[in-house]
Amino acid sequence: MPVSSTKRVYLDHAATSPLDPRVLAAMEPVLAGTFGNANSLHEEGRTAFRALEDARAATARALGTRAASEIVFTSGGTESDNAALEGIVDRARNERAGTHLHVIVSAIEHHAVLEAASHLAALGNEVTYLKPREDGFIHPDDLESTMRADTVLVSVMAANNETGCVQPIDELARIAHAHGARFHADCVQMLGKLPLALEASGVDAASFSGHKVGGPKGVGVLYLRRGTPFAPWMRGGGQESGRRSGTQNVPGIVGMASATTFACDRVVAEGKRLTTLRDRLLAGLLAVSPRVHPVSDPSQTGPLLSDGTSAAGCGVGGVGAHLPNIATIVVDGMESETMLLRLDMAGIAASGGSACSTGSLEPSHVLLAQGIARELAYGEVRFSLGSTTTGEDVDDVLAVFPAIIG
Numbered sequence: 582m583p584v585s586s587t588k589r590v591y592l593d594h595a596a597t598s599p600l601d602p603r604v605l606a607a608m609e610p611v612l613a614g615t616f617g618n619a620n621s622l623h624e625e626g627r628t629a630f631r632a633l634e635d636a637r638a639a640t641a642r643a644l645g646t647r648a649a650s651e652i653v654f655t656s657g658g659t660e661s662d663n664a665a666l667e668g669i670v671d672r673a674r675n676e677r678a679g680t681h682l683h684v685i686v687s688a689i690e691h692h693a694v695l696e697a698a699s700h701l702a703a704l705g706n707e708v709t710y711l712k713p714r715e716d717g718f719i720h721p722d723d724l725e726s727t728m729r730a731d732t733v734l735v736s737v738m739a740a741n742n743e744t745g746c747v748q749p750i751d752e753l754a755r756i757a758h759a760h761g762a763r764f765h766a767d768c769v770q771m772l773g774k775l776p777l778a779l780e781a782s783g784v785d786a787a788s789f790s791g792h793k794v795g796g797p798k799g800v801g802v803l804y805l806r807r808g809t810p811f812a813p814w815m816r817g818g819g820q821e822s823g824r825r826s827g828t829q830n831v832p833g834i835v836g837m838a839s840a841t842t843f844a845c846d847r848v849v850a851e852g853k854r855l856t857t858l859r860d861r862l863l864a865g866l867l868a869v870s871p872r873v874h875p876v877s878d879p880s881q882t883g884p885l886l887s888d889g890t891s892a893a894g895c896g897v898g899g900v901g902a903h904l905p906n907i908a909t910i911v912v913d914g915m916e917s918e919t920m921l922l923r924l925d926m927a928g929i930a931a932s933g934g935s936a937c938s939t940g941s942l943e944p945s946h947v948l949l950a951q952g953i954a955r956e957l958a959y960g961e962v963r964f965s966l967g968s969t970t971t972g973e974d975v976d977d978v979l980a981v982f983p984a985i986i987g
């Protein structure tokens with residue numbers, strides 16, 4: 582059954598992606614030669630500082646903002662999410678001393694947001710978890726009816742890492758602002774998959790991670806729109822204009838900037854290429870058996886309801902788009918772990934839900950929040966495509982899949 586005795590088909594790009602050789606080439610001279618502390622005054626420090634600020638300017642350009650000062654480098658998506666939630670709420674608490682604060686996060690967020698939100702709740706704030714509808718999308722009307730006078734922050738991810746549903750963040754941010762709240766978007770999965778223009782978008786804060794787009798692990802970006810009230814989450818020497826202390830990881834940051842630039846430069850062409858591959862993969866998987874269902878179908882078959890049937894398309898004002906690279910299914914009567922092990926033995930790397938939840942026997946909180954029945958949610962498999970994915974990879978998966986679920 583293996584695809585071949587040596588070949589591997591890597592379809593887990595939403596968990597992490599291989600380092601782009603061009604990114605490695607950009608990082609190598611910095612790793613080898615630019616050892617100075619970017620905050621030191623001497624020549625070695627100034628050289629590192631120039632590399633750091635060039636990387637900041639390139640990242641800002643790629644993400645669609647003119648102000649490089651809005652880019653804060655962090656250790657990755659998890660830190661950016663934690664810093665955004667805690668930093669914005671902490672500052673609001675200082676400004677409204679003693680008042681009761683309300684935070685809204687979607688129920689389908691990555692654990693980096695969900696755990697930061699539960700920490701905020703433990704500190705005495707009130708958190709509302711906004712559910713998606715059965716189509717997998719957070720609907721603007723639902724946010725509108727959840728907003729309160731004491732809501733200080735709304736956090737909804739730009740695109741979900743399991744279902745690929747692209748949330749209407751501009752509209753959601755507009756609603757948050759109309760009620761005097763700030764808006765944060767986890768854009769980790771959106772980067773390099775669909776065009777992003779931060780300045781034009783309404784978001785006050787956004788999180789990014791390098792390793793999802795051919796960059797190194799352990800480096801990310803927190804975008805903080807100018808004027809966004811923020812208390813530093815990481816305290817110390819006051820680096821990153823006081824917003825994130827700690828000596829900057831200049832080689833990693835150069836890699837982050839280079840990966841972000843490459844990913845954003847080719848986003849439209851790559852999006853089209855991946856859409857074609859994703860559509861063929863998903864259609865092929867669904868054709869294998871009526872036991873295979875999409876969790877949120879990018880074609881028109883629509884979302885899966887808790888009784889296992891599908892509803893009609895999901896086109897409510899800006900709601901309904903999907904990432905081009907994610908094909909997630911649930912297979913009735915199968916367990917995710919069994920299928921993933923069989924796929925791995927066949928030479929194919931995929932995942933069930935998010936990598937961070939691997940090892941947990943609980944079905945995905947994302948699928949459950951969407952109303953997918955627990956028994957079905959146990960059978961989740963996510964194939965996530967990326968820069969190295971080819972048509973042959975899709976053929977290989979489709980060739981072995983009947984045996985995987987047989």
Ligand code: PLP
Pocket residue numbers: 595596656657658659660662691693738741742767769770789790791792799800801935936937
């Ligand atoms: N947010 C989302 C949507 C993610 O998919 C991930 C990674 O899986 C993260 C945040 C965390 O990013 P990092 O691995 O850089 O900490």
